Amino acid sequence: MTTEPRVAQQNKFPIRVLVAKPGLDGHDRGAKVIARALRDAGMEVIYTGLRQTPEMIVNASIQEDVQCIGLSILSGAHNAIVPRLMALLKERGADDILVVLGGTIPAQDIEFLKQQGVAAIFGPGTPLETTVDFIRAHVKPRGLAA
């Protein structure tokens, strides 16, 4: 998937990812497993902890200068949370951050969420490697002028 020069560049500047758990739900097994898998794949991972509002997530992403936000939502609140988060990213000029979503997302909501700007949705049973590869291939490289 990834080309040679890009891999070399990543080794110099590891990809930075914010793994975030918005909404009221506390089921964090998936978020923690994915955080560790991304870390094992050489990325720098910041895990927000539970019950983060879109505002908190966007603030943390900008402060931490991440290239990717990974959201974990299992409760069905995605249609309320995602549009707010995407609007805030745009407002703050941070909409170059890659946003991916994991969790239980009904098939009928996928189109809407992609229109909102979610780059990929990883449902239950997605191999860890698929998520890792997708993020590697799609983040905007660091260290380049915007």
Next chain:
Amino acid sequence: MSRSTAEDVPKTSAPAAGPVRNVSPAEQQWIDNILAPALAKSPERPIGADTGTNRNPDGTARFTTISGVPVERLYTPADLPADWDQHPDKYLGHPSQAPYTRGIHATGYRGKLWTMRQFSGFATPEETNQRYKYLLQAGGGGLSVAFDLPTLMGYDSDHANSEGEVGKCGVAIDSLEDMEILFSGIDLEKTTVSMTINSPASVLWAMYLVVAEQQGADWKKISGTLQNDILKEYIAQKEYIYPPAPSMRLVIDTFEFGSLFTPRFNPISISGYHIREAGATALQELAFTIYDGVEYVEWALRRGLDVDDFAPRLSFFFNSHNDFFEEIAKFRASRKIWYRLMTDRFHARQSRSQLMRFHTQTAGVSLTAQQPMNNIARVAIQALAAVLGGTQSLHTDSYDEALALPTEEAARIALRTQQILAYESGVAQTVDPLGGSYFVENLTLKMEQGAFQYFDKLDAMGGMVRAIEQGFPQKELAESSYQYARAVEAKEKIIVGVNDFVVEETPQQILYIGESVRDSQTEKLKRLRARRSQAEVTRLLAALRQAAAREPQAEKGKISSANTMPYILDCVRAYATVGEICEALRDVYGTYEESSWT
């Protein structure tokens, strides 16, 4: 009559390590003459991808349970303790006899089948009430209420934090009015009801009790179960509101209230289910759950309650996962461990205090979104394990639950699965049919030993609340779940339809819950607030705050003057909302945020 207190109880240590295999001449002959040539001809191979991790240092294939526990080729009398036959009372006993390994009823399921209790709740109280009537009509034996996330977190449907969450993971309950609708037309003196609610448990229980009272039901006769297990929230499910100490105090308030006013209601269901779902192994589920039980007993004794006043109503709740024999061993071991703790450690005198009664739910975490119909087979196997383990009640998951809350059809098949087990398979006709199996007995003993090793560790940390504050169980779970994810990723563990035997699929029909529930609940709240006496609500919430700030102390035969339950009941009767009551307690206790363990 000496009362045991948290200070003077002796710490129970782990039993001696497993037996050394004392192979009989006959077995040795079999090894030499039959096994060895067979292995030479066709060596054993790991089930799943051969990655090296599943081979022993000598190169032979290594077989493990889903929890990673080694499984041997064959179990024989050599795998039981040398004194197995001499000490039936130490290891096995008979059904309804210490140490209860073989079950708590002398006749098993022959006198009474397990209760088929399907967990259900979604959208508005009106819609859930219809589903309940449907389930009861379809032959379900009891109800089990799933609340939505705002209710679980103590927020009203119209709170800003509730946006997008109302009615999604369960039914939305804001006030007594909603509880009246939820149980309208359902006789609470005759139906046993379980409620999956934790941090705000006393509030929802108070609502339930008031609805029962309105129906003319006798509190002394109603029976059911409140989950009310806050410790596993800090460990696993993370739906907590207040810090551990005040949360434990609220739990003990319900123990005290229940022992005096609702003698047939279980004020707690000490839950391993969520610990397992969060990634624990079978042993970790068993050990952390039972040790949570120990922690509740210790806190109740510190309050000044007598162990035999509340222990008979402690109930448990386990997960039933894919690894059939490991699960059966876990269930059998759990009863024996609890018996040992209640007698050795807490000196409980009544046999009811020494009995572990438990509910089981099949493992939601094992369900796949891929080829969802395959889940019907998984659920059947898991349900069978629970029955062979001697569960008192059972929830079978619906095949579509990896995708959404179940459709009516999926919920019916789940219930039918239990009915097929009960009425067609014949497994309910004999008590503990796997008792005496070399394999199952060996696994059961190992579960017990492993659990007591965890107990020693947790005792050394100063109890479960301390261990939680140090992040110990949280870190153990994160490690286990990552190791399992890694094994699945490497295909050492095969999940049919997910990492092998994959096909192209079309989306499944699911139950879809939109955002309209929040609007209708918000509208109801607006009307409620206009109708009720605001002055009365304000006064009663203030009285609750005052009681909550005081330290309760038990008096024999009387409820502590600072017990929060009577105050919460007053608030509920005046139609104060879940959010308002929890907010009053937040004012007094503050809120909890965990350090992030990854």
